[in-house]
Amino acid sequence: MQEWFVDVAEHIADGDPIYLACEECGQVALPPRTVCPDCAGRSLEQRPLSETATVTAETTIFSSTPRYAEETPYTIVIATFEEGVRLTGQLRGAETVERGEEVRLGVESDGDHWLITFTPSD
Template identity: 30%
Template sequence: MEITSHWRIKKQRYALVGEVCPHCSAKIFPPRDICPECGDEAKDHYQFSGRGEVYSYTTLYNAPAGYEEQAPYTVAMVQLEEGPLVTAQLTDIDVKEPEVGMPVEMVTRKLGSEGDRGILIYGYKFRPVLETA
């Protein structure tokens, strides 16, 4: 059981809360408290929009232990519109084949569970931006 480790990063998992550097304005996700751009302290919270585009992607067939029931699934690195790359699964792609550069948006989905009786782990995935009629 890793309840505390999932609880600690709920703001990141549920709302893509990262940081903005007060010194150089770099947007940072995941939060790391030291700005990777300028090296100064960066602890100011910043909520990302959740919009971005696919940097790269692939489909996984041989899942690691704990994820076998989900396989096959498609994972991606998404470049957020504010700059950072984030790694997550793609979802709702049965209607649209993923491609590099495809616009995507964050949604909250079940990432997995710790066994039949364990906690459910929720967090961000990304889906193609829906065309508005």
């Protein structure tokens, strides 16, 4: 599991989600980077991220790796935050979700792995 992902997941678990933004041009970055993808600046600042986002895409997975066999089928959501970054997570608390719906960011851990989750917020 990648280090940045663990860092981002731990911030979500603490109720303090974050993303990075370039101090020079304002470009947002998540996954975090050390160099701005837009202007190659190196002044990336950690900023607080909203706890809710809007569903951009969703897809239901009917076959998966053995690790997820018990919870298949499950739904993957790509959600866009007002800050401009996107995260992919597993849908919780509903069978399906519509594009444009608001979802709440969450995270689960089994001790070894982190999983980003989205739950419909109303």
